[in-house]
Amino acid sequence: MASQEIEALTTALSRLPGLGPRSARRAVLWLIKRRDSSLLALLEALDAVREHLVECATCGNVDTSNPCGICTDPRRDPRSLCVVEDVADLWALDRAKLFAGKYHVLGGRLSALEGIRPEDLTIGTLIERVSQGGIDEVVLAMNATLEGQTTAHYIAERLEGYPVRITQLAHGLPVGGELDYLDEGTLAQALRARRPMG
Numbered sequence: 001m002a003s004q005e006i007e008a009l010t011t012a013l014s015r016l017p018g019l020g021p022r023s024a025r026r027a028v029l030w031l032i033k034r035r036d037s038s039l040l041a042l043l044e045a046l047d048a049v050r051e052h053l054v055e056c057a058t059c060g061n062v063d064t065s066n067p068c069g070i071c072t073d074p075r076r077d078p079r080s081l082c083v084v085e086d087v088a089d090l091w092a093l094d095r096a097k098l099f100a101g102k103y104h105v106l107g108g109r110l111s112a113l114e115g116i117r118p119e120d121l122t123i124g125t126l127i128e129r130v131s132q133g134g135i136d137e138v139v140l141a142m143n144a145t146l147e148g149q150t151t152a153h154y155i156a157e158r159l160e161g162y163p164v165r166i167t168q169l170a171h172g173l174p175v176g177g178e179l180d181y182l183d184e185g186t187l188a189q190a191l192r193a194r195r196p197m198g
Contacts (some may be wrong), residue, residue, distance in 0.1 A: 006032075016104060020129040044129065060105030060122055070094065077101045079136040083126060085109045085143055088180040093141060096184040098191045104129065109142065123155060131161050139194060140168040143178050156197045159162050167194040181197075 006028060014024035031039045055061070056068035063069055068089075070076065079103025084090045090103045107120045118124075130138065140155060142148035156166050170193030179187065 008011065042044075059090075059103045060087070060107060060125075061090055061103065075100075078134055081129065081135050081137070082139040082141050084141050084179070085148065085151070086180075089141065089143070089178075092182065093180045093187060093191070098184075098188050098189045099139070101137075106151070109145075109147040110154060111147045118154065121151075123158065127158055129158060130164055135164055137165045137167060139191075140166065140180065140197065142168070144169075145176055145178075155190065157161065166197050169194055177194050 009022070010024045010028045011019055013019055013027055014021045016024075019027065031042065047099050049064075052064040053062060054064065054066045056063055056071055057065055058067045058071045061068040061070055065072075077100050079105055080099075082090075082093065082101055083104045083106065084093065085106050085108060087105055090105055094103070104126050106123065106126070108116055108121055109117065110116055110121070121158055131136065138155075138159060140152040142152040147192070152168055156168075169190040182190075
């Protein structure tokens with residue numbers, strides 16, 4: 001039997017996505033064996049993130065600075081804005097290094113079943129960003145789910161009166177698929193094949 005503290009660590013790790021109880025136990029054993037190097041480094045990294053983590057007031061990304069590194073990067077094209085449901089989707093697209101513009105994180109998607117309404121998301125902030133001008137294209141990079149597509153259509157309707165080109169990712173994405181789990185080749189193809197909505 002492991003001590004109460006080790007069990008607590010195992011339980012905490014098993015709650016992470018992709019880790020069940022067995023994987024968490026293996027991770028804990030690995031950390032214990034390397035406690036002088038890996039465990040200390042992990043603790044310091046977790047503490048640094050806890051201490052400095054903020055949400056970007058401009059786009060909704062999670063970073064250690066506000067505004068985030070993407071929003072302040074002068075190499076990014078401010079005329080192109082990619083709208084995503086979640087920070088994980090932003091990170092997946094940015095990791096592929098295929099989109100050179102800026103982002104906007106909605107914080108979820110519309111869902112009647114879950115009671116998520118437009119005012120529960122950052123759609124108002126998105127409209128505000130577009131209304132300030134300087135944005136030529138809005139890429140709606142919603143997940144290929146019914147809720148994701150409903151959200152994309154709602155946003156497209158709200159942006160109809162603004163002089164922006166509205167595009168969305170190609171429907172080559174698997175139905176029910178989420179951006180964070182797609183490989184870079186699939187993401188590249190979807191971004192290249194984006195098309196106007198409607």
